[in-house]
Amino acid sequence: MGTAINKPFHLRQWLSVQQAVSHLSALAEELFTSADLADLAEHHQLDLYWYRPGQAVAYLDRPAVLDLSKPLRLCAENPSDWKAIVGILRQRPALPAYEQDTPLLEDDEGNRLRICFDYRQRPEPFSGRWYPSLAELMVRRSDIDQLEPDLFSPADTEHPLEKQQLLNVIWELEKLALDGEHHSTSWLAEQIARRSSALDRQSLERILSAAEREGSRGSPH
Incomplete structure (x- = not known):
């Protein structure tokens, strides 16, 4: 994951929010911001992924815990969760009250997971550690590629x-x-x-x- 950040755009699988907006700004020849990405995500045109290296995540359907080694997709079906996640792109950090308020994650096989902490590392209620920060949100390069024709069609440019x-x-x-x-x-x-x-x-x-x-x-x- 660390080496992918230095690859040219066309070789990267994952992009940070900043990399995505920098690339789209260059294509548009005008400023494209994380708020523009938020608009796409809000209308379910763009998936968002959470990557916090080493973060423990637990499966919902079995007693197994693993460390996060690659971005996992944030589930969008819970409207309040998705509104909070989209708000992060608009520079509004999400501060849930309890552990179970954390958003659901999904791996490539469709398994559902949540982040978790051991007792000694558990954050306080309302801590931003229960939700992703802006720097921890990722997008797939392939998703950005698919959006480009719609974002920069002749009718728009x-x-x-x-x-x-x-x-x-x-x-x-x-x-x-x-x-x-x-x-x-x-x-x-x-x-x-x-x-x-x-x-x-x-x-x-x-x-x-x-x-x-x-x-x-x-x-x-």
Whole structure:
């Protein structure tokens, strides 16, 4: 588990919350936060896993205890449990009252488990040790891979162009009087943004790039 953290993204099986949001932020080219992951988890689009190295866990259906050696899936069917777990992603630590308030875990074979402590190590009631911390929550890389097409579909990345915004762009282009010279979309966006405070450069580049693509499709070869 320790060596997996240093692997390139495409070789990792597990990601911490920070690694997941860093990767998605890079893909989106804008800030993606743990609260965005919380939204996905809240709507049961993303499984969350608990990994606390060496933590003792006990099976519910047999008297067996083992130390946690890999992340286990957090069960989502209990609404109050899942709300608390999702809240951790929103920087709201969960503080259950009693030992039995800890969330259920599930291994790859479908066995149910709970974390446990021996008598000397048992945390106090309301201790955060009964629930995962933000640093202990993990996601599967394969789950993030599957979500990417939905998160970054063309409908999400290319916003509809408003009529008035297009008219403003055309008007500013006309005022530039470029005399047929060819300029890059980034240069054009910068010039227009300087002339009109109502238009931001990022939106302008998107509009100009879309116009350029449309022009290329319509031009004879």
